[in-house]
Amino acid sequence: MEYLLELATSPAAWAALATLIAMEVVLGIDNLIFISILTNKLPVEHQTKARRLGIGMALILRLALLSTVAFIVTLTQPVFEIAGHGFSWKDVILIAGGLFLLWKATTEIHHSVDPVAQADDKASAKVTMGLAAAIGQILLLDLVFSVDSIITAVGMTQHLPIMVIAVIVAVLVMLFASEPLARFINANPTVVMLALGFLIMIGMTLIAEGFGAHVPKGYIYTAMAFSAAIECLNLWARRARGKRAVE
Template sequence: MEFLEPFTTIGGWISLLSLSAMEIVLGVDNLVFVALSTQGLPAPQRAKAARLGLALAIFFRLALLSSMFMLAHLSVPLFTAMGHQFTGRDLVLALGGLFLLYKGTQEIHEEIAPDDPAAPAAPQARGFFKAIVQIALLDIVFSLDSVLTAIGMADHLVIMVAAVVIAILLMMVAAAPLSRFIGENPSVKMLALSFLLLIGMSLLTESFGYHVPKGFIYAAIGFSVLVEGLNQFAGRARRKAARLKPPPRPDSPDKFK
């Protein structure tokens, strides 16, 4: 079959591996949003919502890849404001950035000032489908850079499609453990919400023509994760030491301190 011809060459496999790695790296911010979008759901539904949302995201990404004509027109200026020519891509990035800023701010507010427990809860079905739609639609924003990267790195559409599918399948595997870990560690959830604000601001800034290198964002996220990891290890060490410490004897002076 002619469309599988790129996989008969070493260059095709090298292109697939390098592009898959790039797609995975560019999907880190999307993975954080997927994990946070499912936090409001019951634990058994989180993995299912993440998988369904990412499954829909595959179709959106493949549609973007297949629609080269539409991608080409995303770079055509639509109007000029504040000295910047806005394109369709800029508008998508701006809307996505504003949504992430809103979502992150709303979630942080709920963490700091939680709702009244006596208030009626929203229907779980509505929250379940809302999470799926958010994951699928926001993937369009996150996938713009990765799709454009795929077009720039590979010459064959079949390699682009394979790399995108591989990246999203790996995200499906990683989303559930990440969501569970965030849910069990409130400090990690707050850190992830701050990442949403950082990513949202970078998207909004880029929509106005000020490019923020991804390396800076990933470096900030990586350093923050390292610090939080050290805090987690230190907390576990303190709890372990407290469990191993023998209780004070009745006649011990420590009893009266």
């Protein structure tokens, strides 16, 4: 109790909490884009359920990983070498997650741009993509992003209550933002393509970090924000042209 009271009255602890919440929310954007694109392929009656289940399980997974934080930290220790470069289990997880993102985003782009197979793909997508398959893929990416965010959190603070609060707040933000984001992505096909491009960039970043090449997150999210701003201007321009055509 004294420990929690000391944290509650510590300005440094509050600053660490605010910083960690902001970081977790930003890292959650990657996960949320993937969840929105994936669940939009499900039948309408299953989409909300899949998003809530996926994000809820992400919360459970992250809290479970936080309870084993001492073990998670050991994942950064090299376990084998290839060509003189040491790889840890964290590196392996990041590389595997990056490859999965590249495969998934590339497949979705192919479905969107192939004029011949597009109709068949759309007709069969809801048959081949079941609720369990969607939840499984969401959890797979949840694991990758959770390990990455928790290791980053451990580097920012050693206080477990601060990490738990930051994770809960970030996942709640994801939960409330998931529906509007999914509707927006589904209503704007060009935004879907932009989001898939983001996933490819994120996948390449995960692979690069897995091979030891650190890519500053600020550069990635600045590029994403700039691209999103340009796309918003394009949407605004298209709507303005549509209104003038109607008039």
